Amino acid sequence: MANTSTYKGIYAMHKYWGKKPFNEISKFIEQYSVPGETVMDCFCGSGVTLIEAVKAGRKAIGVDLNPIAIKLAKVSMTVVExxxxxxxxxxxxxxxxxxxxxxxxxxxxxxxxxxxxxxxxxxxxxxxxxxxxxxxxxxxxxxxxxxxxxxxxxxxxxxxxxxxxxxxxxxxxxxxxxxxxxxxxxxxxxxxxxxxxxxxxxxxxxxxxxxxxxxxxxxxxxxxxxxxxxxxxxxxxxxxxxxxxxxxxxxxxxxxxxxxxxxxxxxxxxxxxKGEQEIFELFFDKTDDYMNQHLDLINGSATDIPIEENSVDYVFIDPPHANRILYMEQSLMWNAWLELDSNINWNDEIIVSEAKDRKEKNTDNYNELLDSAFAEISRVLRPGKYFSMAFNCLDDDMWIDILNLFVAHGFEIRDIVPLEYSATSVIQDNRKNALKTDFVLTFQNTGNEEISRIVFKNDDMDLRDRINEVLKDNPEYEVYNVMNALFELTIPKGYIYKVSKIVKMCAEIME
Ligand SMILES: C[S@@+](CC[C@H](N)C(=O)[O-])C[C@H]1O[C@@H](n2cnc3c(N)ncnc32)[C@H](O)[C@@H]1O
Incomplete structure (x- = not known):
């Protein structure tokens, strides 16, 4: 359920767009890693994944290109009297x-x-x-x-x-x-x-x-x-x-x-x-040495992560969604006042921007850089370990492109679940049939390069039958459950139905 308590204390200290609900993220950390292991978020933003990882006794590695994001994450995990x-x-x-x-x-x-x-x-x-x-x-x-x-x-x-x-x-x-x-x-x-x-x-x-x-x-x-x-x-x-x-x-x-x-x-x-009081309560018993060993913050690009291969046990990321939020352009007000803007690496930002002087920031560049980031994740993530990504999109081509990006890097899909936004989030999409939540796609790093590319199956009759079958066994299912069930069924066979069609047909059938 939507949770208004998500943005209190530490998480209400400073605005950052696309902050993820901490209580949801912590469930993924618990599910896919154990204490003592290393969790990485190479698009860490305000640092929600990292805070939750350290709270849960994991080591955390955070990477973000945006200097204010790294500062925010650092302050959020530093005890000051x-x-x-x-x-x-x-x-x-x-x-x-x-x-x-x-x-x-x-x-x-x-x-x-x-x-x-x-x-x-x-x-x-x-x-x-x-x-x-x-x-x-x-x-x-x-x-x-x-x-x-x-x-x-x-x-x-x-x-x-x-x-x-x-x-x-x-x-x-x-x-x-x-x-x-x-x-x-x-x-x-x-x-x-x-x-x-x-x-x-x-x-x-x-x-x-x-x-x-x-x-x-x-x-x-x-x-x-x-x-x-x-x-x-x-x-x-x-x-x-x-x-x-x-x-x-x-x-x-x-x-x-x-x-x-x-x-x-x-x-x-x-x-x-208030945030500082919470930081104090959470981390007062952690010495500087402990924090140095458990937190590594890197102001750099996910496309070139300065850590050794096979050194991470779980990755959770929430990369920018094409042109939805222009993180670094929008953060310039903050970065400039704190004099953090002189060395910003605008070139590597994974974004689609309409800015006049950023013509190169188009969809091709976005896909290319995201691909390099996935290659880096596959390099640093230990074999057999898991990688989750928050994703929200109704564009069919983007779904298949993303799935195939994973496939190309030897990741096999294991799970698709919804991530509830807080009720106070303003970035929700409230159009009819919109995906009102982010999805979290979880993959396993199998290193299997034999997996073939996923294609679309265009067969409305077949899709209708499948949805009816799923709903017959599970009448309580919502759209995302049906999507997950269909993905589980079809991805191993190398195809998916169009997400827009699933959503539309579910709406018709469930009416
Ligand atoms: C959706 S936000 C992450 C928000 C984060 N989950 C949170 O809870 O605050 C995406 C982040 O990706 C960062 N980013 C964009 N391009 C990047 C790159 N090449 N390397 C690392 N981070 C990048 C942006 O600065 C932004 O902070």
Missing amino acids: IEKINKTFKDIKEKLQKTINSLYEMEYDGEQTMVTHTIWKNDVPIEVWYCTDKEKKKVRVGNNIDVRMCNEPPIAPKWYPESVMYENSRINVSKEQKVSDLFTPRALVGLSLICDEIKKIEDENLRAVFELTLSGTLSQASNLVFVIRGRKKNEGELSKAEVGSWVIGYWVPEEHFEINVWNCFENRFKRIL
Whole structure:
């Protein structure tokens, strides 16, 4: 069942797209490996597989091309004393809170006020939320002073990133757009002061916690925060504005919020702190030596993994799905602020991108690189061991291409099961007949190069009969169960039915 508890604690510290539900991943780790063995995720993203592997007493190897992913995974598995974290936050607060808040303070209606939120529409402050000594939230219309305070803040900014983003209309990045264009001048001052203070933290692990607090703050402190407005019943008028949050892409809505930077930072810190408390509880008894022996994080490419052959006992991966989420283009905002963007290996990213200057990132390149990654997995995975991959696709050609990629590398299919998304996931596909879950395909590294390629069988009558047979014996089956049963039946014979047809026919039969 969908599980809303999936993204709490560690997993709620920082956004990352495509995070997998930890409780589901841990079941695969338990099923296909034993304590002491080595589990690898060479598309590790935020590190869910690795965290679950180490929690379960396995050794974990994580590879990702995206620097922020590796940082996130590292922080998520490094114990830092909670007292030190609190003390450092207190120091930063003492140094900066007043200064940053002064960027939002002004006299209004005879009172000293501080702006918490401004709603900008076409560069006009149409609504301003502010607080006074007595009241937490008051609302007024914006004025020229708001415009001036935002665009000409009285304090000079420290360093902030001016990295140029890849022009890509799909994620709303225009020509020559810079990361800094996503923020108001006032927000840049606040964020750059925080960034500067964080750089002064000497302890590397402690600094990393605050770097993530900063990168986790960015979206809410940017112009990407849209305004949620419902309609009042019967009246047709707009109801009160509510604060949205960044989901995906760099779309600056015509009407967007600008939120007080200090409040954004403090709120993010509270989440980070909860995550840090969980990290402490999970790993406080693991010495540095233990962690060094049990966790290997590599900021590199799955197509060239710097580890020895036959050294891994189980692989779980969740590679990018073609052009669905542009991981590194979308992470540039984070990577740039943390100065992690100078050596990014864009060439090896396994992605299909519509960016103007990434023309080579097409389907052929995607398949080629994925093929190299599979070759690497087959090299490092011990013979007879298992390899699982999360996959969600209704495109028949992609299913057969993927299955054949495995076959070509000597993997034999053993299992196909659904992986439930959390109810809070926004990347679900809710079209009718869509596969509402990811599937996890599990293969065994048999090294058998004799397995022949899998082909499609186009025989609707035959497919209908098979589905009816499966459902007769198992009337409780859902579409994915039927798919699994059919795959189990036909793959050993060298063919599959088209996934789209299975889904469509199941819907008709099950109606
Ligand atoms: C679907 S995400 C993984 C999310 C992860 N399962 C989690 O729970 O956070 C896919 C990841 O593949 C990474 N990636 C893309 N090309 C890669 C490559 N050549 N080598 C390693 N990682 C790559 C992306 O940076 C992204 O983090």
